[in-house]
Structures are given as C-alpha cells and as structure tokens.
Amino acid sequence: MGLLSLSNLSPQIKQYLVITGNYWAFTLTDGALRMLVVLYFHHLGYSPLNIAMLFLFYEIFGVVTNLVGGWLGARLGLNKTMNIGLGLQIIALAMLAVPAEMLTIGYVMLAQALSGIAKDLNKMSAKSAIKLLVPAGAEGKLYQWVAILTGSKNALKGVGFFLGGLLLTLLEFRGVIILMASLLALVWLFSLISLKQDLGKAKSKPKFKEVFSKSRSINILSAARMFLFGARDVWFVVALPVFLAVTFDWDHWWVGGFMASWVIGYGIVQSFAPYITGKKHGQVPSGRAAVLWASYLTLIPAAIALALQMDFYVQSSIIIGLLVFGAVFAVNSSLHSYLIVSYADSDEVSLDVGFYYMANAMGRLIGTVLSGLVFQFYGLEACLWISAAFVAIAAGLSTKLPVTKLNTN
Template structure:
C-alpha cells in the first residue's frame, strides 16, 4: 500500500531522528566512559557537557525562530551536519583531546541535537489534522518513545564500540554512518516544511502563552530531576562503588533507556482520552515519591555512597536497579504527557517557535541536572542526588497547576486508527 505524503514525511523525519539519536547516545557513553578511564573526576565529566546543555538553551530559541522562517527541513539537516562536525573534532590526535577541546565538540553536538529534536517534534503538528488529538498523542509518543529506545541502543553501542575498537575507531564509525543519513535526508525531506506563512520577528522568540510557559517550567524541573542522578552520578557510582566495567555500565544504562522508550511509546494505552492538567500533576507526584523512597532505603550505608569507595552491598545494588527501573517507567509517562501537551498547545502557524521555547526549558533542565549531578555526587554522595531529584519533581507538579483545566471537546477523543 502506498504511503500518504504525510506518512512518508513522518517516516523520513522519524528515520532522521532515529539515526541522529543512535549516534548521540553512543557518543554520550563514549565520552563519559573514555574520559572517566583517563582519570577525569565526576565534576570534570559534568563540565564536558556544560556547553552541550548551555548551547541547547540558546539553540532551541533560535532554532525555533529559524525553523519558522526558513522551514524545518533546513534546521533538521543543519542538525545532522553539525553532528558530523562534532564527531570529526573528536577524531583529533589524543593529545588534543583536552577538557576545552572536548567541551567545544560536545557543544556543537548539543546544538545539533536540539536542532534535530525541535524540527522533528514541530513537524508532527503539521502532519496531523487539528481535530485528531488522539492520533497526535500516539504519533508524538511513538516518535519520542522510539527515539529514547534507540538512545538506549546508542548507549549499548557506545560501550561495545569503545571496548572493541577504541575511542577513535568508534567515533569514525559513527561519523561515516551519519554522513550517509545526512545525504539521504538532503535529497528526500520536503522543502519548506513548517515554514510560517508570515515571517516571525526576533522579539517573538519568547512565548507569550501562559500554558506553554507553565508547561516549560514543569519540563525544566522534570528533566533536571532525571539528570541530577542519571547523567554523571549513576554511571560513576556503578563503576566506583560496585566495580562495574565500561561494558557493564553501558549495557545497563542502555537497557534502562530502551525500556524507558518502550514505555513512552505505549503510554497512550494508559489513557481513555488525551491527557490534561490533572494527569500531568498526578503522574509528577507519583514520580517524586520514587527517588525519595530510594534515598531512604540507601541511608543505612551513607559512608560508601558518600565516598564512592568500592564495597557497595548486593542489597544496595538491587535497590538501585529496581528503583531506577520504576523511576524510568513513571518518568517515561510524565515525559510522554509533556511531549503531547506542548504539540497540542503550540500555535499551528510557526509551530517551531513554541516548541523551541519549550525545549529551551528542557535544555535548561538538563544543564541544571548535569552540573548538579557531578557537584552533588562529588561533595555529598549519591543519596543527595536522589533527594534533590525528588524535590525537583515536586516543583514540576507545582508548575503543572497552571496548565489549562478545560476538557477536550468530544470530537478530539482518541480515534481507533
């Protein structure tokens, strides 16, 4: 059966997003594990990603504006091209790979990732009729969930490539793969996709919509709550406290992200109608309880957790693995709710402006979480990261109180297709 133009573009956008995410996840794991092995401290590892996240804040604002003026095909292809540049910088001689050099490479990768993500999420709004909110929820959930599952595969791939081919060989393989995808995208992606009917002014970068502002605040705290313990603290904690190998850490985090993506893709099945404000509040409060309970459970052995010394118990390890799994499932549902709501609230003409502003807050949350992850783990231990995570999710629930409370009209109930 021939694909409709909308489905064909959705498939191309999804394929681009998948390919990019695979390389981005692999690169993240390569950098964390390789430079940890070289003796970088947890805080120094966090610093490698500061420009990555900081420029993501700027990129989402400017990228949304550029997407509305030039078209989302241009911003998506620009993201793929910049990721190739970032991978090329990491192929420099070993003695060049200093902290500033890697920070710059990661910064370019961060710009690339946010251009790609903003373009993909914005484009879906334009491919689904405005009355089909159920289909919109499913398409957003499938795109985001499959992307996160592939990010997990990327973590696994990064650990495997580092073990099998070394850092330079792994980076070269990722670069060649993405180069082929980029060429295919330049030839196949629809021209003018997402280009606004009017040219938005530069001063329109910041959202004037109250629902988008509240949702963006919730997103900031939600992703800060995840990254405060997941980005730096968890992989270093598993390696230093339990003696896990690079392969073991990469495989475990890969499985977690894959499971997270699967849950996110299936999350529409948990709702009889597209989600609203009360769902965002309730699921956030449920999420906040998980890191708090995990922190309480780990308190009997604070010395090992604070120092990061080898010697964590099997009970602690089981608790961390189980807690992380539950956190991932509930976090995936929260993330799917937010991803749908931003596309729903965004203005159809110039959609990338609103989506870009929202993902600016997402990047700011990752930046906050990344810095806190390295600093808190180094200064106060793993349980401190968990307590801060719980507090940040509570703040996300508070922000969600400002979302619109109106119910969807009957014509926007989920359809069966």
C-alpha cells in the same frame, strides 16, 4: 511488494517516516557519544565534576539553540533546520577523531557545544513537524504519533548507550568516532534529498522577539519540564555511571548495558503512554494528568535515597528503583511532549516547541552540573533527594495547567 506498499503511502506518512528515520539515526550517535565521553574520560582519570564540565557547553548551547532554532525553523523551514543539525553532528564527531593528546577539556567542550546545537535543532525540527503532518483536531492521533516518535527515539538512545559501551571495549575511541561520523553522513545525504522544502515555514516571517512564548499554558508547562528533566539528569548524567563503575566495580560493558536497558525500557513505555493514560477510553490527557503522574514520580527517588541511607540492599534498591523511576518518568515525559505540541500554534509551531525545549535544555543543564558537583561532594543519595524535590516542584507547577479534557479523533 514492500516497495509497492511504500509507494501507496500518503505524503504525510512518507514525511513522518523520513523525519522519524532521521531522528533515529541522529539519536543512536548522540547516545553512543554520551556514553563514550563519560566512560573514556573516567578511564583517563577525570573527576565526576570534570566529566560534567565536558557536557556544560552541550547543555548551554542546547538552551540557546532551542530558543533561536524555533525562530529559524519558522523562517527557513524545518527540513533545513533538521539537516543543519545532522551536518553539525558530523562536524562534532569529526572534531573528536583526533589523536588522544589533543582531547583537552576545552577542545572536547567545544566539540560538545556543536553536538548540543545539532541535537536540539534535530529534536525541535522533528517534534514540530509532527504537528504539521496530523490533521487539525485529531488530538488522539497527535498524541499517538508524538508518543511513538519520542518513545522510539529514547529506546534507540538506550541502544546508543549500549553501543557506546560495547564499541569502546572492542575498538579504540577514535575508531568508534570515525565509524559513527561515516554512517551519519550517509543519513544526512538521504535526508537532504527526501525532506519537503517548505515543511514548517511560517506564512509570515516571525520577528526574533517572538521566540519568547506569549502563552501562559506553554510558559507553565515549560517551567514544569525544566524541573522534570533536571530531576532525571541530576543523578543520570554523571553520578549513576560513575557510581556503578566505582562502587560495584562494573566495567564499561556493564555500565553501558544498564544505562541502555534503562533508556530502552523508558522509550518503550513512552510509546505506550497513550494507552496507559486513558486513550482507550476515548480521551487524551489534560493538565490534571501531568499533576498526578508527577506526584507518583516524586516518591520514587525519595524511596531510593532512604534505602541508600539505611544501607538496605543497596545494589538491588538502585537497580530496581531506577527502573521503576524510568517507567513512571517515561509517562510524565510523554504527557509533556503531547501537551506542548497540542498547545502550540500551528503556524508558529516551531517557535512554541523551541521555547519549550529551551526550558528542557535548561533543566538538563542544571541537572548535569549538579550531577557532577553534588555527587563529587555529597554522593548519589544527595542527588536523589534533589531529584525528588525537583519533581515535586514540577507537580506543583502543573496544577496551573488547563484541566479541560478533549475527545480523541
């Protein structure tokens, strides 16, 4: 009965399911790898700044990949860029399945560079493909599909964080890496067979200079996205997991579990963002909603920083405060993800989405470096003040976005 139901699905829905499943599998390994690297190298005695440096190439190459990847997607098709991303992640994992003495900072940075390229090829391809699978003008459905894809991805990234912490307590680092690479190879083979060959290929071959967006709305949204994600990663990537391990003496299981809970909750809220922001009233959000939700978010890291400064129930303030931050951040992120796909040109969607996620990766890069640097010298409180400032800048930039509201379809 289940197989019969699947056979009756439209080609668009089938492709959406393949893309989503592909994205889910990749995200599990990406989240697990992130937690494995942070916890394993912290256990080996690496400083917070050195741990942040392990992710430097991951973020730098993410910036480059989004810029070039959108152009490649328009020329080659999104099926190819998605499958290239999966293949590169398998290679990156295989590089880490070596004896511990070979895992030098430079070598791990190189493996992380490949993983960064893979992640952003996969993300750009998945987000761009949704625009092509939804009928033109169906803005309500577009928002809903983007929210489901993005929210489920982030929930699974949280599961990946949890698995990374759990598996590191049950298996040694190398064994976990080999297991993930083997499972992802099976997903890659299925994806090679299942994805349409012409998905996302532009009618005319775009020139490389066209990777830079010519749309004012996309440029403003991209700048706001950069500061939004810098605001998250300035405390999330290195500062928080190390703070939890050192200050509260949490083991790998507890650190991975908390980070996982945060991201899973964040992903669930993202999936329901269309209903939180007004879809049930027959409207999809405009630039005005991006301003309002960024303004709400600005207050939260500032409040947590004040609690730390006054030594006010530190553990409870951090845990509860960051859970609230995650929920409000999720709505902001989902709004942005919808707006970029909505603003993008259908024939060159991967170029516009690629440029936008280049700014996203730049924000992650800035946040990652600051997370290790600021935490090492000034502590978590300073990271949170920077987070509040970055969100305030994102809110200010969002005031320049179009405020026209569209009806759902």
